[in-house]
Amino acid sequence: MDDGVDELYTAIKLYMTQVSxxxxxxxxxxxxxxxMSFTINMEHIGDIVEEIIxxxxxxxxxxxxxxxAAGIKEIEELHARLMASLRLxxxxxxxxxxxxxxxxxxxxxxFRNLERAYARTHxxxxxxxxxxxxxxxxxxxxxxxxxxRINSHICSIAYPILEQAGVxxxxxxxxxxxxxxxxxxxxxxxxxxxxxxx
Numbered sequence: 262m263d264d265g266v267d268e269l270y271t272a273i274k275l276y277m278t279q280v281s282x283x284x285x286x287x288x289x290x291x292x293x294x295x296x297m298s299f300t301i302n303m304e305h306i307g308d309i310v311e312e313i314i315x316x317x318x319x320x321x322x323x324x325x326x327x328x329x330a331a332g333i334k335e336i337e338e339l340h341a342r343l344m345a346s347l348r349l350x351x352x353x354x355x356x357x358x359x360x361x362x363x364x365x366x367x368x369x370x371x372f373r374n375l376e377r378a379y380a381r382t383h384x385x386x387x388x389x390x391x392x393x394x395x396x397x398x399x400x401x402x403x404x405x406x407x408x409x410r411i412n413s414h415i416c417s418i419a420y421p422i423l424e425q426a427g428v429x430x431x432x433x434x435x436x437x438x439x440x441x442x443x444x445x446x447x448x449x450x451x452x453x454x455x456x457x458x459x
Contacts, residue, residue, distance in 0.1 A: 266307035273300045295421045299354050302414040309414075313407050320400040329386060329393040332401050335379040339408045342372055343415075350415040359426050362419035369416040376409045 277297055282290055320326070328336065346368055353361045383401055386394035394401070423429040 263307045263311040266304060270300050270304040270307075291421065291425065295354070295357075298421065299418060302417055306411050306414050309407050309411050313404055316400055316403060321397060326396045327393050328397050328401060329391050331386065331391075332383060332394060332397070335382065336401070336404060336408075339372075339376065339379065339405055342368075342375070343408055343412055346372065346412055346415045350418040353418050353422060357422050359422055359428075362422040362426075363428070365416055365419040366423065369412060372412045373409060376405050379405055 274297070277293060277300075280293065282293060285293060321328075327333075346365065349361055349365050349368070352358060353365055380402060383394060383398070383405075387398060420429065
């Protein structure tokens, strides 16, 4: 299926590059950028999903291994949240709804916090010598980290809408953290760009 995603990405990219940005008004030019950003992020997500499937085959299925009951529950919970983010992200992209964009970005921090919490509980299971957790440890941690990366790509859909509305902060650092840089210039958030995975 990733090959199909790649083909669609290439076709959209070629079509969009044939559109002269000089001939577009400001609103159309902004939408051009949003469409390109969206398709790039979807292509990246396709690549990550392909990596996850390959890892599952090589590290789990082919070796007859299983996740622990708690581990699979965590993965299923993160996957459900990921799908909810994708549905919300599609709504943001199609309707440019500011409230939905704000909700989407708010969910990014929640997802990151849950991913970190599940990484800790997985390490607890390792300490308790849970056999399934030991056998699938690297795969489990890779999957929840990859889910966070996918979620970051989905949440980046919100940036152009938030930037256009003037509600996007110039930095993601809290004021106290920014002042700790000793006067060094802050790194701006790049509107419409895929955020760096954290």
